[in-house]
Amino acid sequence: MHTTLQLQKIIIDAIPKIVYPQHPANLYEPIRYIMNLGGKRLRPVMVLMATELFSDDLNQSLEVALAIETFHNFTLVHDDIMDNAPLRRGQKTVHEKWGVNNAILSGDVMMVESNKHLSKVDISVLKPVLDTFNATAQGVCEGQQLDMEFEQRNDVSIEEYIEMIRLKTAVLLGGAMKLGAIVGGASAADADLLYQFGENVGVAFQLQDDILDVYGNPEKFGKQVGGDIISNKKTYLHLKTLALAQSDEIAVLKNDIENQVEKVNQVTNIYNKYQIKELATSEMDKYLTIAQQALQKLSIPDEKKIQFRILIQEILERER
């Protein structure tokens, strides 16, 4: 078994070696660009981790991991168009660099490239691999659709928000785990448990993102604390406060205040009054508990599960 860092290195080494056609250059250059922008490679590492619970052979798993990473980057390219985002990991987004049309089309080809990676798995697992991947991909698209729709709506419930982050973020972590398990030869029951583990970790991960955006350590956070508050983003903290606060406080959350520091301070004070950080943390813990229960039920020796416990710890301790 490898450590998480070793698995990350396997991915980081493999990505620049993926061969794309040379022509048309403007179709494939954006793919090389986005795939090599870096990142923690969390999703493909989760594929390999899940496989290693059941098998020492990572050859097939690596193809699935690259499929997942390619798919994830495809969603980033298209999401960045939809969000009109100029930067991704500190670099120009694909549509900023190559134009929107080119970014749409390069994204489309990335979806094909994902499927090409997947089609390399052994025929004995090909069908469940495809079914899991397609369900995952569909969920991620549904999540992005809900996220876009929520921006235009004023009546988003907390249940709807959790469902959105489940689809947009968590099903891909669940799918990565399940796919890794399948190619590792896991039973259907174990593969489903790993799906549950990944999905619930994913929801917790996103809730922690919401918390860190307000309460993260500014020195380690890497970007402006309170960004979500300034943009009136409908995070868990925002929506929970809407359900608890008084109308004048709600107005502070929803209004655009010119002084950004003042806005962040005012909203944070309201959050504190209603103990929103604690409520969000308790919600996050709920999903981590479900994840841990799924892990517990896995029919493998406890010592093999340790890296998954470490993963949860690392997520909990991160400051972004």
Added chain:
Amino acid sequence: MHTTLQLQKIIIDAIPKIVYPQHPANLYEPIRYIMNLGGKRLRPVMVLMATELFSDDLNQSLEVALAIETFHNFTLVHDDIMDNAPLRRGQKTVHEKWGVNNAILSGDVMMVESNKHLSKVDISVLKPVLDTFNATAQGVCEGQQLDMEFEQRNDVSIEEYIEMIRLKTAVLLGGAMKLGAIVGGASAADADLLYQFGENVGVAFQLQDDILDVYGNPEKFGKQVGGDIISNKKTYLHLKTLALAQSDEIAVLKNDIENQVEKVNQVTNIYNKYQIKELATSEMDKYLTIAQQALQKLSIPDEKKIQFRILIQEILERER
């Protein structure tokens, strides 16, 4: 064996019965909309036709046919965004009706839906089906990229143009034929011959499109004759003329002339002077001959090939 019309009816009946999720409604409604806008359903019919050369069982073939039709409509949704097209088959395009972001995302899900159809084929043919589909999808994206790039270029050669229409239009017809053959149980050699048939018919089909845009019967043509001339589109006729004509004539082709009727007349006269219609027809015949040779080599009784000959005849006789 069914007639082409019967096969078309199988497709027309099957499309409204495809079940998409109900939510998010704005993600799936555009898919139902574009899939039910009509059209000749040429590509899925070709899948079924190819299968029937080898098998009477059309169940698997229908899934592949629906995958091909869904993929084709996905490319229409994204291409219409890139081309800024307001209308498709006389109705509003998806991005006009639902907005660009929604159209990008619904298109993305259509790609997943295509793969879901494909994954239903028997495990014994799943791998070659995926490989053929992925190669086809990749080619179509490459063709669209070249098409976009050619609009900005002034040095497109005829060879490049043929390669572009081969990728953008013809590989999908070849892929449809090959996929139908594979699920019908054809040998690899026969599947490849049907690919060649479909691809070369596809190139001929597109060349005839170019010819009909100028020389089609205005009463049967359904849209303005000379549309390509008015928009200075780099068709085979246009590019061939650039290679033969004098500089003052080339200027007429390339310049925007306010009087559209005058422009069409002037350019048509230049085309006539250089016998461009005959040259284009001869080029088209070249590809039809290759298609017929591939058909000839197929290891099936001659009487089974008759519908394919009829298909070629119908294409030759169409006025759009």
